[in-house]
Amino acid sequence: MVFAYQRTVRFQDTDAAGVVYFANVLAMCHEAYEASLAASGIELQAFFGGWDTAFAIAHASVDFFKPMVCGDRLIIHLTPNPTSRSEFEISYQVFMADTTQKPLSKAFTRHVCIDTATRTRQDLPHPIITWLNQWGETAPSPSSLAD
Amino acid sequence: MVFAYQRTVRFQDTDAAGVVYFANVLAMCHEAYEASLAASGIELQAFFGGWDTAFAIAHASVDFFKPMVCGDRLIIHLTPNPTSRSEFEISYQVFMADTTQKPLSKAFTRHVCIDTATRTRQDLPHPIITWLNQWGETAPSPSSLAD
Amino acid sequence: MVFAYQRTVRFQDTDAAGVVYFANVLAMCHEAYEASLAASGIELQAFFGGWDTAFAIAHASVDFFKPMVCGDRLIIHLTPNPTSRSEFEISYQVFMADTTQKPLSKAFTRHVCIDTATRTRQDLPHPIITWLNQWGETAPSPSSLAD
Amino acid sequence: MVFAYQRTVRFQDTDAAGVVYFANVLAMCHEAYEASLAASGIELQAFFGGWDTAFAIAHASVDFFKPMVCGDRLIIHLTPNPTSRSEFEISYQVFMADTTQKPLSKAFTRHVCIDTATRTRQDLPHPIITWLNQWGETAPSPSSLAD
Numbered sequence: 246m247v248f249a250y251q252r253t254v255r256f257q258d259t260d261a262a263g264v265v266y267f268a269n270v271l272a273m274c275h276e277a278y279e280a281s282l283a284a285s286g287i288e289l290q291a292f293f294g295g296w297d298t299a300f301a302i303a304h305a306s307v308d309f310f311k312p313m314v315c316g317d318r319l320i321i322h323l324t325p326n327p328t329s330r331s332e333f334e335i336s337y338q339v340f341m342a343d344t345t346q347k348p349l350s351k352a353f354t355r356h357v358c359i360d361t362a363t364r365t366r367q368d369l370p371h372p373i374i375t376w377l378n379q380w381g382e383t384a385p386s387p388s389s390l391a392d
Numbered sequence: 393m394v395f396a397y398q399r400t401v402r403f404q405d406t407d408a409a410g411v412v413y414f415a416n417v418l419a420m421c422h423e424a425y426e427a428s429l430a431a432s433g434i435e436l437q438a439f440f441g442g443w444d445t446a447f448a449i450a451h452a453s454v455d456f457f458k459p460m461v462c463g464d465r466l467i468i469h470l471t472p473n474p475t476s477r478s479e480f481e482i483s484y485q486v487f488m489a490d491t492t493q494k495p496l497s498k499a500f501t502r503h504v505c506i507d508t509a510t511r512t513r514q515d516l517p518h519p520i521i522t523w524l525n526q527w528g529e530t531a532p533s534p535s536s537l538a539d
Numbered sequence: 540m541v542f543a544y545q546r547t548v549r550f551q552d553t554d555a556a557g558v559v560y561f562a563n564v565l566a567m568c569h570e571a572y573e574a575s576l577a578a579s580g581i582e583l584q585a586f587f588g589g590w591d592t593a594f595a596i597a598h599a600s601v602d603f604f605k606p607m608v609c610g611d612r613l614i615i616h617l618t619p620n621p622t623s624r625s626e627f628e629i630s631y632q633v634f635m636a637d638t639t640q641k642p643l644s645k646a647f648t649r650h651v652c653i654d655t656a657t658r659t660r661q662d663l664p665h666p667i668i669t670w671l672n673q674w675g676e677t678a679p680s681p682s683s684l685a686d
Numbered sequence: 687m688v689f690a691y692q693r694t695v696r697f698q699d700t701d702a703a704g705v706v707y708f709a710n711v712l713a714m715c716h717e718a719y720e721a722s723l724a725a726s727g728i729e730l731q732a733f734f735g736g737w738d739t740a741f742a743i744a745h746a747s748v749d750f751f752k753p754m755v756c757g758d759r760l761i762i763h764l765t766p767n768p769t770s771r772s773e774f775e776i777s778y779q780v781f782m783a784d785t786t787q788k789p790l791s792k793a794f795t796r797h798v799c800i801d802t803a804t805r806t807r808q809d810l811p812h813p814i815i816t817w818l819n820q821w822g823e824t825a826p827s828p829s830s831l832a833d
Contacts, residue, residue: 253426253427253430255422255423255426256422256426256436256440256554256555256556256560257419257422257423257554257560257562259440259441259554259555260550260551260553260554260555260734261550261553261554261555261557261558261608261609261731261734261735262550262734262735262740263441263555263735264555266550266551266713267712267716267743267746267795268551268709268710268712268713268716268746269709271708271709271712271746272404272707272709275402275403275404275708275709276402276404279400279402279403279462279463280400283400283463288463289403289462289463290461290462290463290464290702293403293406293462293701293702293703294406294410294462294702294703294704299703301750301753302708302750303749303750304747304748304749304750305708305709305712305747305748306745306746306747306748307745307746307747308744308745309742309743309744309745312742314437314555315426315436315437315440315441315555316426316430316435316436316437317437354708403701403702403703403707404701404707404709406701406702407587407697407698407700407701407702408584408587408588408697408700408701408702408704408705408755408756409587409588409593409697410588410702411702413566413697413698414565414569414596414599414648415562415563415565415566415569415599415698416562418561418562418565418599419560419562422561422562437555440554440555440556441555441556441557446556448603448606449561449603450602450603451600451601451602451603452561452562452565452600452601453598453599453600453601454598454599454600455597455598456595456596456597456598459595461702462702501561547720547721547724549716549717549720550716550720550730550734551713551716551717553734553735557735566698569696569697569698570696570698573694573696573697573756573757574694577694577757582757583697583756583757584755584756584757584758587697587700587756588700588704588756608731609720609730609731609734609735610720610724610729610730610731611731
């Protein structure tokens with residue numbers, strides 16, 4: 246079950262070349278991540294600022310196949326996957342809303358669960374395991390995760 | 393008939409004080425303006441970059457009554473009004489989506505219709521008159537507009 | 540003594556109309572405010588997130604006289620003024636760096652000193668009084684300030 | 687000869703977690719790219735919007751080693767390298783300004799030279815060859831470039 250997020254390209258997303266500024270595509274993907282968390286019942290203000298644990302982005306990458314312009318109606322598919330007891334990855338595909346055949350862009354982020362005070366690694370907490378079960382291709386199984 | 397735009401506060405909108413960065417409230421209001429144009433059948437890419445006429449923002453102001461945080465579900469009410477043959481104003485009220493009693497913020501923008509090549513004033517074109525008729529408190533009447 | 544901040548317009552500041560996106564002019568003015576605080580010895584991370592007092596922006600406005608494009612070298616003049624025991628205002632003028640005759644834009648922000656926990660008004664603290672003395676047109680005098 | 691760009695982290699760069707929002711690190715790196723172009727005498731408004739050729743970003747990636755906070759004084763080192771007759775890559779290292787030992791972040795972008803009308807590949811034009819010669823580790827040699 247793939248999480249899908251709808252998003253219209255806005256004037257602020259564009260630059261003087263007339264298309265979406267490259268780094269804003271990653272920001273749109275992060276919006277899809279936020280929407281998927283909210284869809285799993287996670288309260289965003291606490292998640293992004295109030296919890297004892299944070300999910301620091303350690304790596305991000307993005308490929309651009311076709312430019313996007315103001316008013317484009319997009320759909321972003323998101324698939325999270327656990328990669329260790331303390332990490333997960335998310336892959337994103339950005340499509341025009343009327344066709345999900347050829348992506349306009351693909352992106353990828355890697356997140357590390359840390360204690361916000363000590364910035365040391367923590368096991369992924371229960372609400373994130375639930376979110377991974379809900380939207381991931383492969384459900385996380387504690388025994389299959391190596392740190 | 394008031395135009396209403398729904399918007400969830402995203403992580404990128406916030407700053408290290410934990411609330412929405414002040415200038416981003418104006419950007420959210422501009423999104424509502426874009427959505428109202430699209431709802432009147434105006435093609436946004438052409439409107440914001442391809443037409444011979446542009447609608448330059450000459451003034452903007454914003455008042456902040458309560459802070460907004462990541463995940464807040466907002467509703468923005470927008471009311472445009474013509475102020476001369478070549479200008480219109482838009483007033484915005486930003487509410488929490490569950491109650492439109494006390495606004496969190498109010499904003500205001502003034503737009504001047506100009507020729508993009510010469511940057512001289514132009515009369516408001518037909519699609520904008522239609523948009524003003526659709527969402528404005530008072531419909532524009534050519535005879536009542538003084539330049 | 541006017542505080543002057545130099546800033547080059549960057550690609551990200553622009554939009555598909557080829558000029559600086561309107562709300563980004565206010566963000567540039569806020570950068571000038573940050574630079575003026577740092578120039579008075581205020582540590583920015585603490586000021587904007589760690590102090591018990593915050594300086595909430597209650598109002599902002601901006602006028603646009605000429606558009607700015609990518610690569611433009613700007614200079615922003617900033618003048619703060621206290622308006623009560625718990626408030627100050629800042630006025631900004633944005634010029635091309637090679638001439639400070641006609642501003643491209645003028646902006647204005649009003650800041651209220653509050654307790655971050657209770658969000659109630661507080662008297663302006665000592666470091667802000669020092670900053671007002673350093674960069675303001677008129678030095679604040681405790682006896683002349685009415686709340 | 688490495689190009690070095692100084693940049694102070696601003697309040698707008700941060701998010702509610704108190705650190706720089708991840709995608710903004712890529713935007714800072716793009717600023718360094720713009721500054722290196724200007725340092726080679728390239729006029730930015732024309733480069734990013736007016737030329738017949740554009741340098742579309744096809745790929746970007748970024749690694750985060752340590753978080754950055756408001757007020758941090760950074761230095762970004764940038765090294766461009768041609769990879770074919772129509773492409774170049776740029777690698778970036780983001781350091782605290784007082785020490786260039788351990789980077790806080792590393793990033794990478796790949797740029798394809800295209801005709802803006804047809805969006806087909808073009809050979810890199812002379813001003814970009816000059817820029818590559820000036821700031822690259824290895825000067826481009828037409829004979830060594832394969833498409």
